[in-house]
Amino acid sequence: MANEKISPGMQQYLDIKAEYPDAFLLFRMGDFYELFYEDAVKAAQILEIGLTSRNKNAENPIPMAGVPHHSAQQYIDVLVDLGYKVAIAEQMEDPKQAVGVVKREVVQVITPGTAVDSSKPYSNNNFLVAIDRDRNQFALSYMDLSTGEFYVTELQDFAAVRSEIQNLKAKEVVVGFELTEEESHILTKQMNLLLSYETTAYEDLHLIDTKLTELESQAASKLLQYVHQTQKRELSHLQAALHYEIKDYLQMTYATKSSLDLLENARTSKKHSSLYWLLDETKTAMGMRLLRTWIDRPLVNAQAIKERQDIIQVFLDQFFERSDLTESLKGVYDIERLASRVSFGKANPKDLLQLGQTLTQVPVIKAILESFAAPELDKLVKDIDTLPELESLIRSAIDPEAPATITEGGIIKTGFDERLDHYRQVMREGTSWIADIEAKERQASGITTLKIDYNKKDGYYFHVTNSNLSLVPEHFFRKATLKNSERFGTAELAKIEGDMLEAREQSSDLEYSIFMRIREQVEHYIQRLQHLAKSLATVDVLQSLAVVAENNHYVRPSFNDQQIIAIEEGRHAVVEKVMGTQEYIPNSIHFDAETSIQLITGPNMSGKSTYMRQLALTAVMAQMGSFVAADKVDLPIFDAIFTRIGAADDLISGQSTFMVEMMEANHAIQRASAQSLILFDELGRGTATYDGMALAQSIIEYIHDRVGAKTMFATHYHELTDLSRTLAHLVNVHVATLEKDGEVTFLHKISQGPADKSYGIHVAKIAGLPNQLLNRADHILTDLEAHSAKLTEEIVEPETLVPEVKQAQTQLVQEQLSLFADEEDSQVLAKLRETDLMNLTPMQAMNLIFELKNML
Known part of the structure; x- marks a missing residue:
């Protein structure tokens, strides 16, 4: 390429591309956006468009691909959705008047975090995140460019940064400092984020408050x-x-939110079967976004929760007014995003009509809220700004049948602008005016064949044959002479012709300029529109929660500061909705002030996980202000929820299920307080029996003695139930079963006390394993249990053992039984014989087991 002469146009392309090396450059050439070189090759493959070449006859033809400018958005969407940036280079002058190469400039760079003009309808937020660091302290700022929302906070460590980015579902992160190799790997490889680097700060005193910390200001x-x-x-x-604090909301990691299916179903990644799906009876896009925010960030302030509950109660109490309110919200468009389109200079007539239609609904909504006559609604009513002058401007200016384009006319209503009305009258009536002139002059002159014709050269003219030239009136003037006739004009005809020509040429330009002027006027209302959007969204979410509460017979929860959990006949709201109320079996959950841990035993598939999730989901719903699925609920206000439910390898970071399990357990134990809720399901099963049991017991003891958080700990280690004898704040509960004629039925009901046995073989039967296999398993289990009991009796009388030693001894015997029954001289058995079991502490017993296992 270096030896070949580059054309001025291609040199211009290369110069612009050098400024945007990390973006696909769409280079406007006439009716197409063209891509060249590597961009063209990659785009042709991704977008499935034709790859051609420029300078086909040259030694090294330049690869080229293009997309039509009028349909470019759909191609841009594909690239951005895949995580690429797209730079748009437009022609900045009329090619007909350009001297040399047409001037081109990049007018916008569209990135995954700044995409606002998608061709696909969407209602979720698209957050662009920025992070900065000062020593070990981090700041995180995020913005939705399509709504104008802008937030900033400080975070203590990179783990918190990662969690917040995941919670925001960001696709792109602007980095203001040098990442470590590990941090870069986590963000790009594990989290699949596009990283953009920015070290320059943009000073804006209006948007960045001086009250923010220096680090927050830097990030923002x-x-x-x-x-x-x-x-x-x-x-x-x-x-x-806007500064916010993570601790101002109920804290939950991304993994916790995922395991609870809050915003989407973790298994399907779809809205269906999530809490968001259950609670979404919103009627506006703004309401949908706010509902997601409320679910994602439940409150920890009792007064703020109560204010939401009070309004929901008012809506529940007055059905007819609420029905009118719900109906009135259906006419509300996404004014938050319409305002941003005005700001971006992209609002078209249809956008303004939607804005106008919304504003006509606002007084109706306000009047309905006032009709409730409830003091709880006073603040909401006061916050609703009807903007009558803006509604009047749009109603009087924009034609209801206006097209989406702004250059082809038909936008402005008749009666709004005198000059435009004149142009339209001329275009509409000009032809009949000419016909009237023709008839009038024919009669006055006596030329019976007189007629008005038109051509581009002479315009409108009177056609007079040579035989009638003597009858031509004095006010006619000659425009052209032909062989058998002549063409004449008049001052009146010239004026109408001028008016018609001006109307044709100027009308659409005038409409365009009027529309731009109106759009500028609308821009002055953006802040008031954003405030109105927030108010309408709040009304929408609260009516949605009222509708859901009524349809599903939910109750208003109360809160206490004695750390008491009292849920009567509670249900997992989402599971109940999916299954139907007839099939769902409710469960009561009770923790008195002195109880911090429920140890849950019982078979798999019996409902332990649902029971645990029920509590977490009830807490989330209660703290976002919603009513909940139960007969009666009294809860403490939790500051955080930590979960470890379900097994999943983190293959990307090379971590096993057990490692992920231990990391999540550590996260909970290190960060939980006495006001937190912890849910651990089958912790420790990812390693050897003794390892797992030792860890499980140690974790339970640590939470019991040092953390004090309300904890549900489901386990298949039945031996752990003996902990209730030594841990004062732990109680046993189990899933009830019904055995009849050898068949087992899981009742999905939680009862007090520990489970008496395991039902693993029965679960295998439900799973459909062959009968021959199941019968053999039953036989082996019977033999093992009998042999274990006999050997245990021979070693020591069980009733003389302390619970911990009995537990360790029983496990030990079962583990060694088949290996050493016939090996009298085994080192392991020798060690076992010389051990004084009666005088072992629980920890010594566990260490002995560990030592014996290593000897094997």
Whole structure:
């Protein structure tokens, strides 16, 4: 390429591409956006478009691919969805008037975190995140460019940063510092994020409050800089950066939210069968986004929760008014995003009509809220700004049948602008005016064949044959002479022709300029529109929660500060909705002030996990202000929920199920307080029996003695139930079963006390394993249990053992039985014989087991 002469146009392309090396460059050439070189090769493959070449006859033809400018958005969406950036280079002058190469500039860079103009309808937030660091302290700022929301906080460590990025479901992160290799690997490889780097801060006193910490200001300023660099325009819809604290909300990691299926079903990644699916009776896109936020960030402030509950109660108590309210919200469009389109300069007539239609609904909504006559709604009513002057402007200016385009006319209503009305009258009536002139002059002149014709050269003219030239009136003037006739004009005809020509040429330009002027006027209302959007979204979410509460017979929970959990006949709200109320078996959950741990035993498939999730889901619903699925509920306000439910390898980071399990357990134990809720399901099963049991017991003891959090610990280690004798704040519960004629039925009901046996073989039967296999397993189990009991009796009388030693001894015998029954001289048995079991502490017993296992 170096030896070949580059054309001025290609040199321009190369110069622009050098400024945007990490983006696909769409280079406007006439009616197409063209891509060249490597961009063309990659885009042709990704977008499945034709790959051609420029300078086909050259030694090294330049690869080229293009997409039509009018349908470019769908191709841009594909690239951005896949995590690429796209730079749009437009022609900045009319090619007909350009001297030399047409001037081109990049007018916008679209990235995964800044995409706002997707061709696909969507209602979820698209958050762009920025992170910064000062020594060991981090700041995180995030923004949704399509709504103008802008937030910032400080975080203590990189783990918290990672968790918050996951919670925000961000696709792109702007990094303001040098990442370590490990941090970079986590963000790019494990989390699949696009990283963009920005070290320059954008100073904006209006958007970045001086009350923010220096580190928060840095993160927010760098995020602003990146947004301005990519969008290349003033963004009047951006809201001031709002400081928030993670601890101001119920804290949950991304893994916890996923295991509880809060915003999507973890197995299907779909909305269906999630809490969001259950609670979503919203009627507006703004309401849908706010509902997701409330689910994602439940409250920890009792007064704020009560305010939401009070309004839901008002809506429940007045069915007819609420029905009217729900109906009125159906006419509300996404004014939050419409405001951003105005700010971006992308709002079209259809957008303004949607905004106008929404504003006509706002007084109706306000009047319905006032009709409730409830003081609980006073603040909501007061916050609803009807913006009558903006509604009037749009109603009087924009034609209800206006097209989506802004250059072809038909936008502005008749009666809004005198000059435009005149143009339209001329275009509409000009032809009949000419016909009237023709008839009038024919009669006045006596030329019976007189007629008006038109051509591009002469315009409108009177056609007079040579035989009638003597009858031509004095006010006619000659325009052209032909062989058998002449063409004449008049001042009146010339005026109408001028008016018609001006109307044709100027009408659409005038409409365009009027529309742009109206759009500028709308821009002045952006902040008030954003405030209105928040108010309408709040109304929408609260009515949605009221509808769901009524349809599903939910109750209003109360809160206490004695750390008491009292749920009467509670249900897992989502499972109940999926199964139906007839099939679902409710469970009561009780923790008195002195109880911190419930140890749950019982067979797999019997409902332990559902029982645990029921409590967490009830807490989440209660703290977001919703009513809950139960007959009666009284809860403490939790500051955090930690879960380890279900097994999953983290293959990308090379971590086994057990490692993930231990990391999540550590996260909970290190961060939980006495006001937290911990749910651990089958912890320790990912390793050898003794390892797992030792860890499980140690974790239970640690939470009991040092953390004090309300904890549900489901386990298949029945031996752990003996802990209730030594741990004062632990109680045993189990899943009830019914045995009849050798058949077992899981009742899915939680009862007090420990389970008396395991039902693994029965679960295998439900799973459909062959009968021959199941019968053999039954036989082996009977032999093992009998042999174990006999050997245990021979070694020592069980009733003389302390519970911990009895537990260790029984496990030990079962583990060694088949290996050493006939090996009298075995080292292991010798060690066992010389051990004084009666004087072992629990820890010595566990260490002995560990030593014997190593000897094997």
